[in-house]
Amino acid sequence: MTSTILVADDDRAIRLVLSQALSQLGHDVRAASDAATLWNWIERGEGDVVITDVVMPDENGLDLIPRIKTQRPDLPIIVMSAQNTLLTAIRATERGAFEYLPKPFDLRALIGAVERALSQAGQPAPETGTAEGEVLPLIGRSPAMQEIYRVLARLVNTDMTTLIHGESGTGKELVARVLHDFGRRKEMPFIAINMAAIPRDLIESELFGHEKGAFTGAVSRGSGRFEQASGGTLFLDEIGDMPLEAQTRLLRVLQTGEFTPVGGRQTIKADVRIIAATHRDLRQMIKQGSFREDLFYRLNVVPLKLPPLRERLEDIADLARHFLHQTEQEGMPAKHLDTNAIAELKRHDWPGNVRELENLMRRIAVLYSETLIDARIITSALADQDLGVTAVSLPEPNRPAELLAPGEETLGQSVERHLRAYFLAHEGRLPAAGLYDRVLQEVERPLISLSLDATRGNQIKAADLLGLNRNTLRKKLRELDIQPSRGK
Template identity: 65%
Template sequence: MTNATVLVADDDAAIRTVLNQALSRAGYDVRITSNAATLWRWIAAGEGDIVVTDVVMPDENAFDLLPRIKKARPDLPVLVMSAQNTFMTAVKASEKGAYDYLPKPFDLTELIAIIGRALSEPRHAPERAEDDGQETMPLVGRSAAMQEIYRVLARLMQTDLTLMITGESGTGKELVARALHDYGKRRNGPFVAINMAAIPRDLIESELFGHEKGAFTGAQARSSGRFEQAEGGTLFLDEIGDMPMDAQTRLLRVLQQGEYTTVGGRTPIRTDVRIVAATNRDLKQSINRGLFREDLYYRLNVVPLRLPPLRERAGDIPDLVRHFMQQAEREGLDVKRFAPEALDLMKTYPWPGNVRELENLVRRLTALYPQEVITPGIIATELRSETSGEPPAATGHGGSPTTIAQAVEENMRRYFADFGEDLPPPGLYERVLAEVEYPLILAALSATRGNQIKAAELLGLNRNTLRKKIRERGVSVYRPTRSA
């Protein structure tokens, strides 16, 4: 729209100056103010073609002003800016009727592009859900990557578009799906989740679509499936890449025709659910390998959303730690404080287990350490240093190792992470067993000063079995030095 007038409201003089100059150079007439009262007076008088406003102003919050703006001029697009760049800010902006939301600091090129798009689109005032006043925080983080996720979710809240969430394990894919449901127009319906990787492949169709009595051996009564359970709400299909081909074909029919049949049934059943799918795999590779239907991929991938790994948003770690500490406190665990240097050290760690690994660490620190302040030394003990390449040692109250199982679990998590989307070569059990047996036998021989009979007794092995393992594992037989 040529010669359009942009109304700008922000109590920061520097921001007003920057916006005035940038929008004027872009060809817009600009009117600027530092307060909500003047902005409302202009809007009530019918002035302006678009509004750009900060949320927090000296005299009134923009979220309180927005309902009046939408009532007086429902077609007037309002772009909201805020330094309080949380998920709830984006949700509130959407619920109150804002055209879009930009976190501060913002990119001027992006701001001008959004203004141009808003002015060129036909505007309709959508129905918005009422704000229930609850200031919960389902998603945490203020990084640029998370801000983009908040904005996408805010735009999707009042739609039924199918969403495909991708990301590494532990990035919070189900949490995002729940947030989309809990703050969207289907919030009064059920949220039903199913993990394809956790269900035997021959039972997935029955789990999804239900079955009739006698449909297969053991089907003694009719059973409802997840589609029926999620009617009117949201169905979250986690690890969609593990769905077998037959089930993929049936799911495609649901997405194309909006109906399904139960296993053993003949009558089509209409369904009204929103589908949110998620995967940590590269589905395009699966398509090339003939493991995933290409037509189903494009049906599910209407809106793609990639969740960044924690290492790509390390700046969010302090906020996440605070969030998990508050959860731990509500559960009755001791309150801890993290030294700034400890948080800085955590930002340098690669976090192969992502947010889930961070949450587990915070819980472990809260439960096992008596210290009120978590120091860099404690963090260094728990996490493997990137520079040294040493694995982290699970620790107890005094900083000493707790269980071998924890150390093995941590190393296995890193081992699988190194292979990315692929699996390691076969024979993993034997390789791990060999690595555990070698130091165990070596330690037993050292403790018994090379006496294989005593070492066998210590280990609970037959002497011949121990000798065989010494040969197989290539263990150096302990020989005490002269001074020993």
Template identity: 60%
Template sequence: MSTGRILVVDDDAAIRTVLAEALRSEGHSVSLAESIADMERQLGSFDPELLITDVILPDGNGLDEISSVLQRRPDLPVIVLSAQNTLSTAVRATEQGAFEYLPKPFDLDELCRAVGDGLRSRANRGTVEPEGIKEDLPLIGRSPAMQDVYRTIARVVANELTVLVFGESGTGKELVARAIHDLGPRQKKPFVAINMAAIPRDLIESELFGHERGAFTGAQARTAGKFELAQGGTLFLDEIGDMPMEAQTRLLRVLQQGEFTTVGGARPIRADVRIIAATHKDLPALIAANGFREDLYYRLNVVPVTLPALRERLGDIPELARHFLDRAAQEGLSRKRLGDDALARLSAHGWPGNVRELENLMRRLAALSREELISARQIDLALAGGPGESVPIPFIGKGLEDAVEVHLASYFASFGDDLPPDGLYDRVLAEVEAPLLRLTLAAVRGNQLRAADLLGINRNTLRKKLTDHRIDPARVRRGNS
């Protein structure tokens, strides 16, 4: 096992002590620092062979110092520890040149393995100048399961490796693809997504590779396919497990040769795209059943990323739910907040639809709840029956009828043996009409003429209804409730 001189920088005395004992027991020589200034002094006097640093220190940010340190010591492996367990922290640590990033609380055995790997590597590394990390990243959550996802993303954003994202429906596979694209060198080029499960079998090749005029009946003009539209950028192949075998063969040829031809075309076109694929299916099982090409699987599965189901990251629910409520408010719905009992109820749900189900639930509550504070009872009504039985949210047809019936049944039940006050018809209409008006205005960014057309009513009628419900179109346009 490689041993060496290790400098540990952390303002928490207990963490410094634990790390010192663990590393010394492995045979390492350890020096401790509690600030950036102390670290700078010991970089010269102790001359470490590996640096372990926290991010938030009394006199600055440890991440900001990595680039400076590596300019002077490009051979020094740096391991970053952080309680700020977000994707931006993981990516920024990697871009600054860190050898490894470990979220707190960390596993001592894992840290010791990283130290051994770092000491063995000690290869010259140049400094990577970051362009700046967007804080408004699509992936949310600080659970251990999500930390693994963040670390994998951080390692692949700067290269061109093909990524295959596994996860149940609704876990956010396209968000992973977008994060890799938005943080990588192709960020200023197109991000093009195509869902294999949503394209008819006989149109998939045309959708992917484009077609020439006259290539088939109805092809009246040349049309570019997704590969051509994504040139220079990223092509996201969602639900790759639903791709027909004949299309798989053509895709494999493109990946092998780096070029493609349109349907009905003869001239090869260079495929300058990064491929990210995703599936909720068990591809090895499909291969065994002759439903997926094994050689294509290995071409796609260069870097696998497995997204956890929401039920496997229940600790992330409060942050996710608040984020979705904030987004709904920015889109013009009323601002809502969750009570402690509501958060407990959310954690008890089975989440068969994963994060997408949670997002839809929060939007529904933001639109239909009259109270600012959402309670567990309101969660129960919205879920309509408990784990695994969430009400669908289409705004037309029987889904809406069922949701309204559940809401009204609860309203009648709240009066016990008595009846609600007279005037129920107008109150129910107003309760449905107000969120419909807010949602419609938000969808058209406050354009009243467009909203009236979309609703199918006269503009003057719309204005009167907005006045009756005290809805300010200007506030909706600005994203306020």
């Protein structure tokens, strides 16, 4: 049976391409350059599927959707737009669009959307609210981000459990907040908990709360994050760091929708949406026995993989300008990037992803007086940043053996080798008392000296690199007789 496809787009080339492609598949295609003609066809009951642009000469395509859904609620609407931001995708979905596709679109993807729309014709779209006047929550127009927008637009008004994968700094918590802030639970709490930041023996109490006397120090009843997030969203960051015993309790909550505080007997209803995130390979952890397979499938209902910044280089300019604009709103002078600066930013590998880019832009806003940021400033700022990270090759005791160069030792292996040589040289006799402090000094001295070298003698930066209080570092310099000038 022939289906009629209504197309509205002010771009003649797009109308031609769609008309030819859909006609070859046996569909009857009617194409118009404005919203008024499309509306006349719809009022007369014509069309089985609508394909519409957003920006047209006489009306915004998004504003047309509610009128179409009122007139013909079963008519599927596919929205295309060159305004390819997250808000466009969300608003199209919220107003009842069957599918949203950014321009330039993949013709195969559009044809697939038409076929799905025809197969599901007659099923009314769910009624949803709108999100007018919202600030832009995510930045990026790259194809990788467009796919993220499409998935988020479909997820915001559901309670489906979502597992966000991504390297550190890709914005996993920001995406979780988008799912909450644009969803139907947005008026309720958003509670985030980082599994890696909580002592293992306190995780269950943090999540589920505890009764008075449940353990030493529990002098009163304490509510957990599940209770605090009631009616809203609970974001479980770094879920791969959750101990197995806590995984078992979380699995039961996901299965039954109820939990019991530590030391309690009465169950509590868990009315929360669960969003989890990790930078770890959970499937590999399952093979190693450190993550429950059944919990993985409960969490991984909707997997969402965030791309690293190196895979979305076309977004760097927009992101960098956004971060500079933020510093301007915070009282810093306005700054602008020239084309060479943007090219230099794109050449960087960005191991810290978007978080690293934000840090760089904020540092430039504070430390450089120039209004126009050029490639020289970017190179200088990146070099200053790398001094504390990669300019000096400090030992990495936890680095896996397969990542070491041939013959390279870890710090622990090196210390053990020297200690074995020491005992061998003394023929097994016990050394003089105080060996621990002496070995510690032998490690501390080069570590502090290298840190001062890396920061050009800047004690504040060196203390930050070492994770020490500045006064503690000064005390160490005196005790070890290290002259700060050696680091310059």
